[in-house]
Amino acid sequence: MFKHVEPFPGDPILTLNEQFGADPRPNKVNLSIGVYLNDAGKMPAMRAVLAAETALAADLGTRPYLPMEGNAAYRKAVGALTFGDAVPAERIAVAQTLGGSGALKVGGDFIARYFPQATVWVSDPTWDNHHSIFMGCGLKVKKYRYFDAATGLVDFMGMLSALEAMPAGDVVLLHACCHNPTGADLDAQQWREVAALVKRRGLLPFFDMAYQGFGKGVDEDAFPIRHFAAEGIPLFTATSFSKNFSLYGERCGSLSVVCADAQQADNVLGQLKATIRRNYSNPPTHGARIIARVLGDDALCADWRAELEGMRLRVATMRQNLYAALRDRMPDGNFEYLVRQTGMFSYTGLTPEEVASMRAESAVYLVGSGRLCIAALTDATIAPTADAMARVLKL
Numbered sequence: 001m002f003k004h005v006e007p008f009p010g011d012p013i014l015t016l017n018e019q020f021g022a023d024p025r026p027n028k029v030n031l032s033i034g035v036y037l038n039d040a041g042k043m044p045a046m047r048a049v050l051a052a053e054t055a056l057a058a059d060l061g062t063r064p065y066l067p068m069e070g071n072a073a074y075r076k077a078v079g080a081l082t083f084g085d086a087v088p089a090e091r092i093a094v095a096q097t098l099g100g101s102g103a104l105k106v107g108g109d110f111i112a113r114y115f116p117q118a119t120v121w122v123s124d125p126t127w128d129n130h131h132s133i134f135m136g137c138g139l140k141v142k143k144y145r146y147f148d149a150a151t152g153l154v155d156f157m158g159m160l161s162a163l164e165a166m167p168a169g170d171v172v173l174l175h176a177c178c179h180n181p182t183g184a185d186l187d188a189q190q191w192r193e194v195a196a197l198v199k200r201r202g203l204l205p206f207f208d209m210a211y212q213g214f215g216k217g218v219d220e221d222a223f224p225i226r227h228f229a230a231e232g233i234p235l236f237t238a239t240s241f242s243k244n245f246s247l248y249g250e251r252c253g254s255l256s257v258v259c260a261d262a263q264q265a266d267n268v269l270g271q272l273k274a275t276i277r278r279n280y281s282n283p284p285t286h287g288a289r290i291i292a293r294v295l296g297d298d299a300l301c302a303d304w305r306a307e308l309e310g311m312r313l314r315v316a317t318m319r320q321n322l323y324a325a326l327r328d329r330m331p332d333g334n335f336e337y338l339v340r341q342t343g344m345f346s347y348t349g350l351t352p353e354e355v356a357s358m359r360a361e362s363a364v365y366l367v368g369s370g371r372l373c374i375a376a377l378t379d380a381t382i383a384p385t386a387d388a389m390a391r392v393l394k395l
């Protein structure tokens with residue numbers, strides 16, 4: 001019956017993570033999967049999350065299904081966290097989703113139904129799963145110029161000319177901050193230019209914000225989304241609380257659609273509900289209750305923001321320290337890209353062969369593309385990582 005089912009080659013990142021788990025070498029360093037670790041090398045349980053969870057434990061009660069669109073308090077708080085006061089809430093359809101991935105899937109299904117001719121344009125390179133998710137929705141996916149390997153920064157002119165050439169009505173996927181996998185982001189002025197172009201050309205932006213708070217700050221990272229929305233551009237936004245609440249397995253995210261008026265937003269929300277109903281019916285309760293409680297309580301929210309800011313600054317310090325360690329070992333090398341890129345990742349420019357050699361000889365794991373997860377570095381792993389890079393680069 002199942003003879004025609006081919007083996008799954010595995011996800012490039014998740015497979016590496018499994019290989020890392022099975023690696024018996026005690027000094028191994030995992031800089032492959034995109035997770036934030038604290039300086040003890042552990043995934044943190046955030047203070048405000050634990051406080052909210054303790055309070056919720058006193059009030060467990062029954063566990064009915066949530067509505068298709070999710071927890072109402074969560075949706076309201078997430079809308080405010082994403083959009084600030086850029087547009088009235090009544091014009092935004094917000095659904096609770098299964099992480100950022102679920103938001104992309106629900107959004108992709110909606111696009112496939114209401115904009116079936118649209119191509120989804122993703123940056124070259126992008127998170128691999130963008131291709132998989134949108135193609136899985138039956139959409140055509142194409143790449144736009146984004147990264148300049150020579151500078152390690154955005155090829156902004158290349159990006160603008162690619163956007164200029166897209167047919168009106170096509171969807172353009174934009175990383176709001178902390179570009180995965182390159183760490184190369186646009187600055188505020190560049191975002192303003194992109195907004196003007198998108199508006200003039202009638203493109204439909206789909207923001208993916210999986211790392212809010214890890215770039216410049218919680219509100220600063222949402223700037224492009226708020227700016228586009230304030231410019232009156234209809235848009236989609238997928239957000240994720242996996243990293244900034246360290247709640248990976250709770251699968252908390254959101255999909256928002258900014259519409260022209262409240263009537264359209266009502267209709268769009270209705271069709272998001274229909275999409276959710278035929279995918280998984282309704283989202284889980286626990287993580288959304290925690291997040292709604294934290295975001296809805298001034299003291300807990302301030303504590304969450306403060307702890308997240310500490311995490312953001314720790315990543316920035318790891319960037320500086322890796323940069324300094326590489327410069328010490330390879331004075332002729334150019335590692336400026338590390339301190340010019342932002343967020344949880346950097347694209348090192350290491351080849352797949354060099355990455356494989358680092359893994360085989362030094363037990364330091366990067367993604368084959370050369371992506372290094374800065375957020376997983378610690379004081380203890382900077383030196384072995386720099387040593388491993390120096391060994392393969394031989395500068």
Ligand code: PLP
Nearest residue numbers: 034099100101127180210240242
């Ligand atoms: N989008 C990007 C760019 C990501 O890097 C990730 C996670 O790594 C996601 C979406 C999905 O996030 P989640 O784990 O919440 O599904």
Ligand code: TYF
Nearest residue numbers: 013032033034035101127180
């Ligand atoms: O490291 C990355 O880019 C991600 C990590 O459900 C990830 O692929 C892992 C599991 C998941 C979503 C994202």
